[in-house]
Amino acid sequence: MMIFVWPDLLYVSFGMFFFIFLFFVYKNKEQIKTIWVKKDVKNVLKKITISQIVLGGAFFCSVLFLLASFLAPYYLSVYPLEMSLSSNMASSINGLMSPFIAIAAAILTFMAFWVQYNANQRMIDEDRKQQIERQFYEMLKIHNDNVKSFHVERSIPIRLSFREYEPTQLKNLYADGQSYLQIILLEFNYVYEKIKEVMPGEKEKWFSISYDIFYNGAEYTHKLNKINDDTLHFFQSCRNCIWQFSEYEKFTVMGDDIFRGHVAQLNSYYRHLFLIVKTIVRIDDKIMNYSEKRQFLRIVRAQLTSVEQVLLFYNWKSECGWKWEQDIKDGSENHFFTDYRMIHNINPDDCIAFSKQELLDEMNKKNKDYKYEGSSYKDDPLFELF
Template identity: 30%
Template sequence: MIILTFICSLIFIVCIVLIFYKLVSKYVFLTHHRRIDFFIIGIILASSAIIIYSLATVNHLIENPNVNEEGNIEYLGTLGDLVGGLINPAIAVPATLLTFLAFWVQYKANDEVRKQFDLQKFETELNLKITILRQEITELTLPAISKKNYEGREVMYQLDKELKFIFFLVKNTTKLTDSKTILSLSYYIFFKGRLLFLKNINKLSIKHNVSKKELLDVEEVISKIYTAFKIDFKSISKDISGEIHILDQMSLLSQALDKGFKISELHDDFADYKGIYYLFSDIYSYNLYHLPFKGHETKLSLLFRQIFNIVKFVDNVDTLTYEQKRGYLRTLRGVLSNYDQLQIFYNWYSETATKWEDNENKFLTDLRMIHNIPVDFLIDDFKLEDIFSNRNFKFEKGRKTSDSLFENVEIYSVLI
């Protein structure tokens, strides 16, 4: 009996030590333990305690019986009932707990199978969405003038040149100094087209606090250039390296703009539409071979909507950790070219689609959806360090000093 009590006591002590060890490793050394580990130890501990108490009580009663005057043990039947009453719980309680544990283990196993099935279903749907997106990107087209149409990833590169050209025109035609307002107006022309821009000049004037006359001046300039591209493309796209009078005009126009003059303030003969385009082409080394200012909402809205919905689809899966979400979205980002990500930035920063990054969604910061933005091709007026001055964004565990917001610009989180 002493040996049995000793063994039960030893089991009890071992369980106590194990629980202490797991608690220390979990909360001090931050080691992960499954809840079931503590549950099993708790069952062993409770069972051991019941057995030890029962055997010790029975042993005490047997060794210290009440004997009457005739030498017989009093209340022998009562003692037997007492022994049975103490031993039965010692066996029944652990058996009940172990039965419950068996059901619990089965439940957890079924739950793991369900989670695996849900994960597989999620990954299948995600891969399907990315496949459709990849197909959409491949099928993008942009009609070109006097050459083969642009297709696939080349489209975004050509559209980037057009947006830069529009920004150049708005900046040098109006007296606006706020780069974000200039971008908002430029992106409206780029996204909606010149006709809708003309139709909504009154609304845009009120919204951006810009005089209607300045916006009409912008419309006049882009209309002239549009006509040149549409009617006289061969003339505007020719090599002007030997055209001295055009080069002189470009030089004078550049000097006038540097001095603060606006295109609308210069005489038409001095700063005609060709000189404006040639100056832009010379500064940025860009040539346009498609008809600008027609608007690209139809093709871009479909693409951006698909990308946005995929990101939201991943972000809404509560069973995924932050690191897992970032991993899946790296796969998505791998489908997007640097110019795709650049267009997403302009789409958001122009306030055309603010939900990319707002109080509800943190797709550009927390989820790094424009991580590979080509900084060298960003419009010079914008600095990512200033735009993303709020450094309260998430980072992957253990990567605070390496998980930069952008690939080529070191912007790190200040969160602890």
């Protein structure tokens, strides 16, 4: 009769454990490679979820109890057990192994429920993500409608000849959407150059006063005592004569509205654009990770021309839109210009008030350790056209 003692099963158990270990290594070979080659343990640990820890621990415990069930008859029996026809031996084995197998089965059942729970959570997250996508595209449509709503129209008299008795003819001028935004940026550029000429001081002061005139109007800026009577009179007089000069003919369509401010048109435009970006950024990372958020915001930025991005930067720099990018020392999560590159495609030629380096310095001053995609900052620069 062949003798088969229980210590022999120890080798079988360790063999099973070894094959399970090899399977684990195969399934996680990329993470192990990252740790072994790149020594990037911290990055790998960040990717480990609570669910993986729970399932891994439960699986390990179940395997441990299964191994214990094989060893129990040998270590817990009073007498050495050998394979024989004795029914008492079979009952002993059954009694010693059953508790461990039952515990392992309970753990595996828990794992099954846990996997099902996570699957349900993923379905809920996917539904939430689809709702966000629908809301995003609806908001994007409203943004485009806001741009199209920019509109100005003017009729000016033009003389058909130099003879005084000849009648004049009305010429209709029209600007909307992107052409309107281009004209008001030219208006800011004109104001900025004139302020530099008539006022002593530094660039920050020139910009602040220029943007106040551009955004709130010359009269409002005068009430704040930021410009004197002569400067106010200059801008008021321009409304009646600026269209006569060919170099400023693009302003003609603005008529008497020039230098009266654009807060009424731009305020709702900026608020809605901010709401779109904030909605995407505030999504739980479990539903949408950083790269996915960046992808959605690239779609938003694709709707913005360089002119719009320059105007957006000016709005932030003037502190009217200070929430776009806040100091990192304040613990704020609003880093939409640095972390999410909302002014990534600024053309330096459109931004006459600040140089390339000044733009970079402004952003680095607010958030030097900004987020990026790829392996380094060079793979994902703050500005594309620099």
